[in-house]
Amino acid sequence: MMFFFIGMHTSEKDFGIEGYHTCTRCGHVGDWHLIKATTWLILLILPIPIRVRYFSRCPGCGGTAEMTKEEFMEAANRSGDLR
Numbered sequence: 001m002m003f004f005f006i007g008m009h010t011s012e013k014d015f016g017i018e019g020y021h022t023c024t025r026c027g028h029v030g031d032w033h034l035i036k037a038t039t040w041l042i043l044l045i046l047p048i049p050i051r052v053r054y055f056s057r058c059p060g061c062g063g064t065a066e067m068t069k070e071e072f073m074e075a076a077n078r079s080g081d082l083r
Contacts, residue, residue, distance in 0.1 A: 007042040015076045018056040028060025034076055035064070 015034040022029045039051040054072035055064040067075070 005042075005044050008039065009042060009047075010037055010039045012037045015072075016079045018075045018079060021056075021058075023058040023060055023063055025063040026058065026061035028058055030059050032056040032058060032065075034072060034079065036072065 013036045015036060017031040018034045019032060020030065021032050033056065035055055035057050037053045037055070038049050039053075040047045041050045042048075052069075054067045054069055056067065056075070057064050
């Protein structure tokens with residue numbers, strides 16, 4: 001008899017402040033954070049990244065604005081928070 005352990009997990013890393021914006025969703029005015037979200041497929045004990053998303057997040061409502069990897073890297077370099 002064989003057992004397969006499969007799971008999924010999304011981890012988020014905050015890369016600091018992207019800029020001062022007004023949210024079109026809630027109207028909150030403030031500093032948006034750069035977020036990199038990686039979705040992992042966990043097979044037995046091996047994590048395999050299957051999706052990476054880049055976005056900025058409103059601190060008021062949590063609304064997001066998707067970005068390309070290039071836009072994300074440029075914004076992170078501008079903010080000095082690329083780690």
